[in-house]
Amino acid sequence: MDGPLNTSFASDNWSGLCPEAIESLIAANRDSFPPYGADPWTQKAKHLIRRLLDADAEIFFVASGTAGNSLALAQLTQGYQSILCHGLAHVLLDECGAPGFFGQGVGLKAISQTEDARINPKALEQALLQPRDLRFQPPKVLSLTQSTERGTLYSEEWLTDLIHTAKSHGLRVHMDGARLLQAAAALKVSPAKISRDVGVDVLVLGGSKIGGGLADAVVFFDPVLADGFSYRMKQAGQVSAKSRFLTAPWVGLLESEAWLRHAETANTMAADLEARLMGCGLSPACSRQSNMVFVKFTKAQLAGLNQAGWQFHAHPETGVARLVTGWDATVERNLRFEKALREIQTQCPNE
Numbered sequence: 001m002d003g004p005l006n007t008s009f010a011s012d013n014w015s016g017l018c019p020e021a022i023e024s025l026i027a028a029n030r031d032s033f034p035p036y037g038a039d040p041w042t043q044k045a046k047h048l049i050r051r052l053l054d055a056d057a058e059i060f061f062v063a064s065g066t067a068g069n070s071l072a073l074a075q076l077t078q079g080y081q082s083i084l085c086h087g088l089a090h091v092l093l094d095e096c097g098a099p100g101f102f103g104q105g106v107g108l109k110a111i112s113q114t115e116d117a118r119i120n121p122k123a124l125e126q127a128l129l130q131p132r133d134l135r136f137q138p139p140k141v142l143s144l145t146q147s148t149e150r151g152t153l154y155s156e157e158w159l160t161d162l163i164h165t166a167k168s169h170g171l172r173v174h175m176d177g178a179r180l181l182q183a184a185a186a187l188k189v190s191p192a193k194i195s196r197d198v199g200v201d202v203l204v205l206g207g208s209k210i211g212g213g214l215a216d217a218v219v220f221f222d223p224v225l226a227d228g229f230s231y232r233m234k235q236a237g238q239v240s241a242k243s244r245f246l247t248a249p250w251v252g253l254l255e256s257e258a259w260l261r262h263a264e265t266a267n268t269m270a271a272d273l274e275a276r277l278m279g280c281g282l283s284p285a286c287s288r289q290s291n292m293v294f295v296k297f298t299k300a301q302l303a304g305l306n307q308a309g310w311q312f313h314a315h316p317e318t319g320v321a322r323l324v325t326g327w328d329a330t331v332e333r334n335l336r337f338e339k340a341l342r343e344i345q346t347q348c349p350n351e
Contacts, residue, residue, distance in 0.1 A: 006333060008311040012291060012326035017249060018211025018262055024252030025213065028244045041244040041251060048254035049217055054192040058226035061215040061246050062238045065178050068204035068216045070098035071236055073141060075229050076172045076202060079104035082137035084127055087113040088149040090176055107137040116286055117148035121161045128169050142166040146194060147179040151292030153186060156193055163199040173199060178206035179290065185263035186290045196221050211262045211327040212253050215246035262327035266291035269329035276338040280345065285320045293323040304344035310337060
């Protein structure tokens with residue numbers, strides 16, 4: 001390790017723990033406590049999440065979003081059924097088939113391929129016209145992502161329309177909330193308004209991308225749906241002996257509403273970065289609504305920025321790059337990125 005990387009827009013999970021989370025983690029390490037979730041830190045984290053979501057929910061902590069999503073989806077389905085999602089959904093493209101693995105054959109079906117990564121209610125209605133015969137896995141779950149894989153947001157009204165349609169056809173609703181807290185801050189609503197209140201059945205609430213640490217929370221708004229889930233977690237190796245080290249950072253994030261301050265910082269810094277890129281003559285590839293900016297660089301710009309040590313993900317064919325700002329993003333970092341880009345534009349004005 002040469003030292004800290006202050007040149008990354010690769011993802012908001014590159015950031016360390018925020019001060020509030022690390023303080024709680026240190027406090028949880030001072031004494032001995034019961035294992036396997038019987039400790040006071042885990043119980044307090046559950047209480048704070050219930051308060052955040054205004055729900056008397058069943059809550060479980062897992063070591064990753066992939067574990068949370070795949071186990072939650074398996075809980076909601078039978079192996080012969082299917083999950084409807086967007087074509088860019090993380091559960092479809094980025095989880096190595098984990099939903100199908102834990103779901104014992106459950107299928108994933110993309111019902112939309114829009115560039116903004118949001119499912120249109122008409123696309124859902126069309127998908128639900130699929131013939132119900134033995135050729136097809138019948139749909140059982142609608143999976144939504146908030147914020148989406150393109151950093152766009154579902155409004156309360158949009159979610160209400162989708163979920164009403166899904167439930168009128170007997171579907172359950174899962175939400176990948178890896179960046180739900182950033183979405184809530186951007187929409188200026190409580191997290192409950194875009195999860196529990198619109199009818200989500202199971203939410204996988206992410207903390208690692210907003211300054212938390214080692215665990216995501218699987219939230220069953222209907223406790224009946226959680227029946228047996230603890231056994232599913234045990235089989236999957238997701239029951240931690242020293243669970244307080246997974247849950248203490250949540251206490252730090254939620255107790256003083258640090259999550260909201262950090263979400264607002266991430267979103268504000270993304271807006272600042274977008275403005276600087278536009279000042280360099282670049283147009284966003286899609287609308288920025290939270291803490292992700294998508295922009296198309298030229299090959300010369302991509303090569304120059306990479307050579308200068310900047311980290312971000314770019315599509316190998318289109319050149320569209322994803323730039324993500326975390327809770328620790330700063331104007332100073334944005335300024336240095338802008339300076340590096342302008343230098344490359346000066347050196348390669350026509351490339």
